[in-house]
Amino acid sequence: MKKISNALIKDYTTYKLDGVIKEVYFPSDVLELKNLLRKLKGKYKIIGMGSNLIISSNYDGALIKLENFDKLDIDETLVKVGAGYSLSKLALKCADKGLSGLEFAFGIPATIGGAVFQNAGAYGRQMDLVLEGINALDDKENIVYLSKEDLKFGYRDSILRHRRLICLEVFLRLKKGDAFSIKEKMRENMRMRKEKQPLEYPSAGSVFRNPPGNSAGKLIEEAGLKGFKVKGAMVSLKHANFIVNIGGAKGEDVIKLINIIREKVYAKTGILLECEQEIIE
Ligand SMILES: Cc1cc2nc3c(=O)[nH]c(=O)nc-3n(C[C@H](O)[C@H](O)[C@H](O)COP(=O)(O)OP(=O)(O)OC[C@H]3O[C@@H](n4cnc5c(N)ncnc54)[C@H](O)[C@@H]3O)c2cc1C
Structure with missing residues (x-):
């Protein structure tokens, strides 16, 4: 089975995050997948394009990519x-x-x-x-x-x-x-x-769900957070419900920025935003 050791997280996340993953596996059929699951004993994450994922550089499990399941x-x-x-x-x-x-x-x-x-x-x-x-x-x-x-x-x-x-x-x-x-x-x-959408920068799409009857992007913009940064992670200037990687962001930077946004929006409006992206740490 194809396996890549010490793979770059940026190659498996649309955020193109910094950091290294110990192992990425590419099973070619169900039998290989079953054998792999037994070997990894739960310490894995199945990924697609990684377009909804924030993978921390501290994550020490494996990734399994089903790119060969493509009939x-x-x-x-x-x-x-x-x-x-x-x-x-x-x-x-x-x-x-x-x-x-x-x-x-x-x-x-x-x-x-x-x-x-x-x-x-x-x-x-x-x-x-x-x-x-x-x-x-x-x-x-x-x-x-x-x-x-x-x-x-x-x-x-x-x-x-x-x-x-x-x-x-x-x-x-x-x-x-x-x-x-x-x-x-x-x-x-x-x-x-x-x-x-700020498609010119790496991202994972909308960060927060829209609260009932409201727009997460509008709330973030009104909290004055457009352009706010934690290292390479920045609230997009084009669409405030996107965090973009302007260079060298780690998963931890995105997570920190998400927490700051939630705190600031909550302090201003009493609305607690719910994150739509999945954190893997
Ligand atoms: C620029 C941009 C625009 C976007 N626009 C939209 C949009 O308009 N609408 C929208 O809904 N989303 C949007 N997204 C978010 C994202 O594309 C979706 O959430 C998408 O469904 C994630 O698919 P993925 O294959 O990359 O899954 P990943 O992000 O790799 O994984 C997401 C979850 O799915 C699980 N998973 C993946 N494959 C399998 C499998 N075979 N079996 C079981 N679990 C699995 C993973 O374990 C993980 O928990 C956007 C993202 C970006 C970057």
């Missing part, structure tokens, strides 16, 4: 896809075939597995709208099928967050549509992303 099979409107496949690449492939439903997903830098874990979404749509079910490896090493209902989707939430289940492959049901209009919609979504 794609499209049969009419049913899509069967490996958990390691890129969500944006899948949206493009489906658009080419005139399949509609993943337009919202184009531009979200995720793997399919990570997108299901999070019920990733944008523009009022999210994964559960197109998902039929998944095959997953449970904590007894059985491959189990979970239907959409079993997955208990919520806002940026699914059962995968609460139980030790590894998503192996995903079944999506799309609709027939017109390839040109589907791609047009995707281009429009991408244009809006570029306009609103």
Whole structure:
């Protein structure tokens, strides 16, 4: 099995954080994955593109990347896809075939597995709208099928967050549509992303959930925190709900900045912001 020792965290997180990971493993099939899980005895984290992760430089577990779980099979409107496949690449492939439903997903830098874990979404749509079910490896090493209902989707939430289940492959049901209009919609979504988000710097997307009836970005901006820095981690000048790595940030710097933002916003408004990104330390 491919394994990289002393890997750079920046190669596995869209924040491009400083630090070193002892080992990153790339199992090529379920058998290798099962053997690896036994060997690592719980001291691991499954990662996709690391686009929702803040990995501390003190983390001493291993990472498991399922990039070899990347089979794609499209049969009419049913899509069967490996958990390691890129969500944006899948949206493009489906658009080419005139399949509609993943337009919202184009531009979200995720793997399919990570997108299901999070019920990733944008523009009022999210994964559960197109998902039929998944095959997953449970904590007894059985491959189990979970239907959409079993997955208990919520806002940026699914059962995968609460139980030790590894998503192996995903079944999506799309609709027939017109390839040109589907791609047009995707281009429009991408244009809006570029306009609103600081894509010129490494980040992990929105940091905080929007509190009910409010906008986290607005609260952070009103607390005067745009441009506020902890070493290389800075509140974006373009969009206050993004923290960007302007060079040399460690996971610890991002975590410190998150805590400062929460304290300052709470002191000013009485609202405690809830972090949407996952901290691994
Ligand atoms: C510029 C930018 C824009 C973004 N825009 C959006 C957006 O519009 N909407 C949105 O929802 N998110 C957005 N995000 C956040 C991020 O892309 C999503 O949260 C995405 O779903 C994370 O996917 P990933 O594959 O990178 O997972 P990772 O970040 O690598 O992992 C996230 C979690 O999923 C788990 N996981 C990953 N794969 C599996 C698997 N196969 N089985 C079980 N668990 C697994 C990991 O263990 C971890 O707990 C954005 C991020 C960036 C950087």
